[in-house]
Amino acid sequence: MLRMNDLSKVYRTHMIETHALRGLDIHVKEGEFVTVTGPSGSGKTTFLNIAGLLEEFDSGDYFLDGVDVSKLNDDARSRLRNEKLGFVFQGFNLIPDLDLFDNVDVPLRYRGLPAAERKERIEHALAEVGLASRMKHYPSELSGGQQQRVAIARALAGSPKVLLADEPTGNLDTQMARSVMELLEQINARGTTILMVTHDPELAARAQRIVHIIDGCVHDLVRRKPSLVEDAAQPA
Numbered sequence: 506m507l508r509m510n511d512l513s514k515v516y517r518t519h520m521i522e523t524h525a526l527r528g529l530d531i532h533v534k535e536g537e538f539v540t541v542t543g544p545s546g547s548g549k550t551t552f553l554n555i556a557g558l559l560e561e562f563d564s565g566d567y568f569l570d571g572v573d574v575s576k577l578n579d580d581a582r583s584r585l586r587n588e589k590l591g592f593v594f595q596g597f598n599l600i601p602d603l604d605l606f607d608n609v610d611v612p613l614r615y616r617g618l619p620a621a622e623r624k625e626r627i628e629h630a631l632a633e634v635g636l637a638s639r640m641k642h643y644p645s646e647l648s649g650g651q652q653q654r655v656a657i658a659r660a661l662a663g664s665p666k667v668l669l670a671d672e673p674t675g676n677l678d679t680q681m682a683r684s685v686m687e688l689l690e691q692i693n694a695r696g697t698t699i700l701m702v703t704h705d706p707e708l709a710a711r712a713q714r715i716v717h718i719i720d721g722c723v724h725d726l727v728r729r730k731p732s733l734v735e736d737a738a739q740p741a
């Protein structure tokens with residue numbers, strides 16, 4: 506679903522060069538739930554932003570669902586982003602003046618979908634996150650956990666193949682964080698590939714795979730859940 510080879514990214518500001526990614530390699534299969542951890546400043550957000558086609562990279566290869574991203578012009582990148590990707594951020598990024606229905610509608614309008622289809626998608630997405638009855642409410646009337654659920658509904662309404670989440674539980678207390686994690690697990694179980702940056706070791710360990718980024722490189726890949734073959738080999 507997502508493959509990066511020897512990917513590098515340098516930020517250049519005035520006289521300073523920051524090597525945010527230094528030859529990063531990663532392969533995420535369709536349907537995987539991968540958590541990304543690592544020290545502050547190690548390149549996690551840069552990696553996620555490049556994966557999300559929000560930022561360009563300097564060298565290396567990136568294939569998203571078989572498409573060579575480096576060959577795309579700006580329009581084609583935006584189209585690919587809209588079609589394949591959904592985003593969830595730490596700060597929810599909801600628009601305070603819009604009710605939940607209209608918040609979820611924002612990316613669908615971008616896509617130019619007809620009103621009837623948008624309505625169906627919005628109602629379905631809000632039902633999926635358990636907020637169907639709150640459609641006419643405004644973000645300020647919801648708890649942090651509920652606001653993040655709306656942000657997840659907004660991402661889901663576009664039927665993304667990959668959901669990219671940058672610290673989605675960073676602003677939530679433990680209980681709300683667990684409940685948002687459970688929702689992401691349900692979404693993943695229905696087939697959506699998920700890449701999630703988190704500083705929370707408990708949540709990171711719940712994914713099928715933890716990717717550790719240190720100094721702009723993938724340092725180790727920890728496969729947490731043993732395969733069925735390994736399970737069968739264990740003594741009873």
Ligand SMILES: Nc1ncnc2c1ncn2[C@@H]1O[C@H](COP(=O)(O)OP(=O)(O)OP(=O)(O)O)[C@@H](O)[C@H]1O
Pocket residue numbers: 516517518523524525543544545546547548549550551552
């Ligand atoms: N727009 C930018 N301009 C210049 N330098 C940047 C920019 N964005 C990130 N950096 C630098 O690139 C490096 C990687 O940053 P990044 O935000 O990817 O790290 P991170 O692992 O997500 O950190 P954190 O866990 O603190 O969010 C850091 O040294 C950071 O200062």
